[in-house]
Amino acid sequence: MTRWLDEEQQRAWRAFLDAQQVLQRGLEAQLHDEADMPHGYYELLVRLSEAPERRLRMAALAEAAVSSRSRLSHAVAQLEQRGWVRREACPDDRRGQVAVLTDDGYAALAAAAPGHVEAVRRLLVDRLTPEQLRQLRAISEAITRV
Amino acid sequence: MTRWLDEEQQRAWRAFLDAQQVLQRGLEAQLHDEADMPHGYYELLVRLSEAPERRLRMAALAEAAVSSRSRLSHAVAQLEQRGWVRREACPDDRRGQVAVLTDDGYAALAAAAPGHVEAVRRLLVDRLTPEQLRQLRAISEAITRV
DNA sequence: CCGGAATGGTTGAACACTCAACATCCTTGT
DNA sequence: ACAAGGATGTTGAGTGTTCAACCATTCCGG
Incomplete structure (x- = not known):
């Protein structure tokens, strides 16, 4: 009954899994080492920095950062502790x-950004052709599309 | 000094981040709900099941599953607890x-696999054209390539 | 053959995330 | 006007991951 993946699909899936791990691990490590924050926190700072007046409703921030409410609550508590965000x-x-x-x-955020962007380049952007980057975007949007 | 991402790169990167989150969250949730195990454990069972005699050195398993030694140690301890693996x-x-x-x-693993594969289809494979799946593989391999 | 370096693996503490339960407040229908 | 249901955000417990430190063993150059 189960529609298993064929050889081709299997390989693509595995390759993607591995790449995802490598990427995530790399980014997490870079931010941890150079900016002492997890990647999730960095994302929150980015989304806030881009919002009008640098402020967002919790729910809106959660959606912007693709985060659960609960995760956001905990994270913002930590960010508040550090004095980076206030409620x-x-x-x-x-x-x-x-x-x-x-x-x-x-x-x-400003201090962390250059190193982080460099890591994104080193681990992803500079490894792909412009065409591949466009493909990756299309693929990503297909995954995210409701 | 910093080579920032241009508009195109920025969009691709953000789209990818979002997609990654959605995918990971979905897979994690499915496995948690239907098989009561995190995705990382599932991966370990898969790699072991494919190994000769269903056995692997810890280091080899760590590499196969793209995991750190420490993570593997903890995970195998838990799997041993459940009686799914022995050292x-x-x-x-x-x-x-x-x-x-x-x-x-x-x-x-056999019990969990059908539901998991179905989730992989629903969240990824069935959303992409065969061509896109090939592209994704090439992209992933470019990321993983040393 | 010996001493230092590298490798294999584990451990515990710190930390982030998940889930479920909860309190508060808004909205909607009647 | 009011009760029922929906939304917002928080909390605490449980769990998985990371990091650094560690012991044991093996490898390797002199």
Whole structure:
């Protein structure tokens, strides 16, 4: 009954799994070593830094960073601890919380970014042709598409 | 000084990040729900099941599963706890340990496999054209290539 | 053949993520 | 107006991963 993967599909899947591991491990290690933050936190800082006034509702931030609510809660608590983010009450919804990137948080992001971008290049971008990068985008969007 | 990513690269990178998250989350959830094991454990069982006599040196298993030694040690301890794997001393190297897949372990893998493969199809394979799957493989191999 | 370096593997602490349960607040239908 | 259901965000326990330190064994150059 099960539609197993054929040889071709199997190979592609395995190759992808391995690549994903290598990539993720590499990025995580670089950020940990040079900026002392996990990749997930970096993503949060990025999304916040790009938001108007550097602030976002928790739910919006969670969606932007493809994160669960729970994960975000824990992460923001940690970021607040470090002084990189602060929480504010949401004016028009008393349930709501708004995460705001502090100046220190922005500085931490700015300090981490060059090394991180270099790692992204070294591990991914510079290894692919422009054509492959376009393909990767199309593939990724097919995966994400609802 | 920093060679930032251009618009095109940025988009591809972000799309890939999102897709990776979605995929990983989906697979993890499926295996957790239907087979009560993390994806990493599943991978270990797969690699063991494909090895001659269903046994591998720890180091070899770590490499096959793209895992760190430490992670593997902890994971195998847990798998041993569940009775899915057992450790044996390595005859020709007194430092060595060999991980052996038990019958229970094989049964657990066989039970989990159909649901997992279906998830891989639903989340990845069936969303891509055969051509895209070939591209993904080439891209993945470019990332993994030393 | 010996001493230092490399390899194999484990351990414990610190940390991040997951899930389920929960409290609070908003919304909707009647 | 109000009850029921939905949404928002947090919490704590459980679990997996990482990192650094460690012991044991094997390898290798002099």
